[in-house]
Amino acid sequence: MVGTVWLVALFGFFSEAYSANYECQGVAQYGLTFYGMWSNMTHPNAFPFPSGRFSPLVGASHESAYSLWMSGMKASQGVKNVAEMGKFLAILKEREFTFSAMLSLPAPSSDLKQEIMQRITSTKTAWKQIKSGNMAINGTERVMNIEVEVTKDFPYVSLVTMLAPSPDWFTGIMKVSLCNASSGMWMDSWTIDDIQPWDAGTDNGTTFRATDNPTMPPGYISMITTTAPPTDFMKLSASAIPSLGKMMFVRQNKPTMNQCSGMYYYTVKFEAKWSQATHPNGWPSGAHFSPLVIATHSYKYKMWSDMTKASPGVEKVAEDGAEGTLYNEVNMMKKPGFVSNVYKTGGVSTPGGHTITKIMVQNMSSMVSLITMIAPSPDWFVGVDSYDLCGINGWKETMTMNLLPWDAGTENGQTYNLNNRATDPVDVIMRITSNSSSQIGAHANITFATVTFTRGEMITTTTERTTTTDSSAPGLSPGLFSFLSISLLAIFGVLY
Ligand SMILES: *[C@@H]1O[C@H](CO)[C@@H](O)[C@H](O)[C@H]1NC(C)=O
Ligand SMILES: *[C@@H]1O[C@H](CO)[C@@H](O)[C@H](O)[C@H]1NC(C)=O
Ligand SMILES: *[C@@H]1O[C@H](CO)[C@@H](O)[C@H](O)[C@H]1NC(C)=O
Ligand SMILES: *[C@@H]1O[C@H](CO)[C@@H](O)[C@H](O)[C@H]1NC(C)=O
Ligand SMILES: *[C@@H]1O[C@H](CO)[C@@H](O)[C@H](O)[C@H]1NC(C)=O
Ligand SMILES: *[C@@H]1O[C@H](CO)[C@@H](O)[C@H](O)[C@H]1NC(C)=O
Numbered sequence: 001m002v003g004t005v006w007l008v009a010l011f012g013f014f015s016e017a018y019s020a021n022y023e024c025q026g027v028a029q030y031g032l033t034f035y036g037m038w039s040n041m042t043h044p045n046a047f048p049f050p051s052g053r054f055s056p057l058v059g060a061s062h063e064s065a066y067s068l069w070m071s072g073m074k075a076s077q078g079v080k081n082v083a084e085m086g087k088f089l090a091i092l093k094e095r096e097f098t099f100s101a102m103l104s105l106p107a108p109s110s111d112l113k114q115e116i117m118q119r120i121t122s123t124k125t126a127w128k129q130i131k132s133g134n135m136a137i138n139g140t141e142r143v144m145n146i147e148v149e150v151t152k153d154f155p156y157v158s159l160v161t162m163l164a165p166s167p168d169w170f171t172g173i174m175k176v177s178l179c180n181a182s183s184g185m186w187m188d189s190w191t192i193d194d195i196q197p198w199d200a201g202t203d204n205g206t207t208f209r210a211t212d213n214p215t216m217p218p219g220y221i222s223m224i225t226t227t228a229p230p231t232d233f234m235k236l237s238a239s240a241i242p243s244l245g246k247m248m249f250v251r252q253n254k255p256t257m258n259q260c261s262g263m264y265y266y267t268v269k270f271e272a273k274w275s276q277a278t279h280p281n282g283w284p285s286g287a288h289f290s291p292l293v294i295a296t297h298s299y300k301y302k303m304w305s306d307m308t309k310a311s312p313g314v315e316k317v318a319e320d321g322a323e324g325t326l327y328n329e330v331n332m333m334k335k336p337g338f339v340s341n342v343y344k345t346g347g348v349s350t351p352g353g354h355t356i357t358k359i360m361v362q363n364m365s366s367m368v369s370l371i372t373m374i375a376p377s378p379d380w381f382v383g384v385d386s387y388d389l390c391g392i393n394g395w396k397e398t399m400t401m402n403l404l405p406w407d408a409g410t411e412n413g414q415t416y417n418l419n420n421r422a423t424d425p426v427d428v429i430m431r432i433t434s435n436s437s438s439q440i441g442a443h444a445n446i447t448f449a450t451v452t453f454t455r456g457e458m459i460t461t462t463t464e465r466t467t468t469t470d471s472s473a474p475g476l477s478p479g480l481f482s483f484l485s486i487s488l489l490a491i492f493g494v495l496y
């Protein structure tokens with residue numbers, strides 16, 4: 001009885017611990033649809049009839065520390081130019097024009113595109129540019145299939161589009177996350193249906209067709225309301241400005257979720273194939289694979305993945321072959337719905353070495369990931385990212401994979417050597433291609449190791465008891481034993 005109370009208390013603590021915020025894993029693609037909802041029907045007297053329109057949408061997916069624009073911030077040169085492009089439309093007045101006619105004028109979004117490009121390639125604070133094409137969007141048009149890509153490190157989206165013609169008024173979204181932090185899953189769809197007008201703070205004209213009147217010095221980005229600052233939007237009889245449009249993100253690459261019943265053992269056999277004969281370019285002395293870290297988990301967890309930044313644990317494995325940090329990292333994610341087990345092996349000599357590990361999988365924790373360093377090397381590794389042992393026809397029998405080399409994006413270096421300069425800013429994990437100028441580029445497509453997963457026996461309550469109760473615990477009754485092991489598991493869960 002006392003024990004039960006204690007266990008319940010522990011469990012309460014344990015479940016509390018995972019109501020925290022979660023990162024979404026890997027990469028997710030979305031199709032964005034923009035619906036314009038700006039006309040003199042919806043915004044009587046607050047629409048520059050008949051030529052009111054939006055400029056092509058420009059934006060980016062980015063990290064938390066950066067946003068294209070923010071309320072209360074000064075507009076960057078790029079955002080200013082997009083917002084002010086309205087004045088060129090004002091110059092063109094009511095003439096019907098095409099966006100290509102405007103291309104002879106200073107390109108409105110080129111500064112912003114350059115800013116974003118700089119963020120992507122140099123400071124690595126943004127991931128992918130988002131753009132809706134080169135055509136202006138009329139007030140009630142719908143633009144579909146705008147490509148958006150977010151990743152674990154860059155889950156936010158910001159976009160701008162000018163309200164044209166206008167002094168420096170624009171609309172858009174700032175720092176919208178496509179990750180549901182309470183579940184750690186990418187949103188299936190996400191709609192923003194209130195899009196308000198903003199003032200870039202760079203031109204103080206008060207009407208859509210006001211002549212150019214730069215604010216000196218520039219002010220801050222602020223929301224336009226029906227009361228401030230003085231704009232044509234004050235002419236609306238409504239107390240709030242109706243939304244200017246709608247943005248709908250729909251996920252393209254939803255994970256398929258197979259379900260398999262029961263709990264199974266699998267063996268994981270890792271075999272080294274890397275040899276001087278097969279991989280002659282720069283063959284290092286002491287070539288080997290570092291101790292493997294293997295995890296079984298659900299789709300909500302990723303040990304590592306293409307196009308995302310390496311965790312500190314993955315960096316340690318890739319750079320030094322040290323598995324401890326990663327092992328602890330995975331252990332910390334050991335909770336229902338995330339990681340169910342983590343294993344580590346010894347190092348593996350090459351060529352010819354191998355290691356065999358028995359792992360356990362079950363419904364909703366049917367994926368396996370592993371990693372080991374190609375040693376010595378700067379930050380090169382081989383591994384498996386979230387291979388699902390549960391298929392459409394149930395638990396898979398056997399699977400062999402040829403492992404090809406990856407770069408963790410954390411350390412520079414061209415040769416099979418340790419101790420190089422850190423990559424700054426840190427890059428994302430990428431497959432090493434034959435384009436790479438490093439020694440390993442020549443081996444980009446040559447198998448470094450194979451891994452074979454083979455299904456073993458089903459785990460029943462009885463097999464579990466016999467495999468976990470070893471001869472060192474002969475006196476325990478099965479009931480007491482399972483109570484103790486559950487308690488130990490609970491303690492483990494709390495400590496990690
Ligand atoms: C929109 O406004 C213009 C001028 O202000 C007017 O000529 C036109 O009829 C209006 N259109 C609608 C649909 O109300
Ligand atoms: C806006 O574009 C849509 C779709 O291209 C078209 O059906 C509509 O007539 C256009 N409206 C105006 C005012 O040009
Ligand atoms: C986020 O996930 C939680 C937990 O699964 C769910 O209850 C909630 O509805 C989700 N939110 C959105 C916006 O999808
Ligand atoms: C706009 O700014 C300019 C220069 O800063 C100033 O001369 C002008 O009076 C301002 N106009 C309004 C309407 O605030
Ligand atoms: C797998 O787990 C899910 C969620 O707990 C459950 O809804 C489903 O019925 C399970 N499927 C099988 C085959 O056990
Ligand atoms: C590798 O080079 C080829 C042409 O030499 C190019 O088409 C390809 O995109 C490059 N791949 C990568 C990943 O850079």
Ligand SMILES: *[C@@H]1O[C@H](CO)[C@@H](O)[C@H](O)[C@H]1NC(C)=O
Nearest residue numbers: 433434435441442444445446
């Ligand atoms: C390596 O594989 C890629 C993709 O499969 C292929 O495009 C490339 O040509 C291959 N390179 C070599 C050197 O075989």
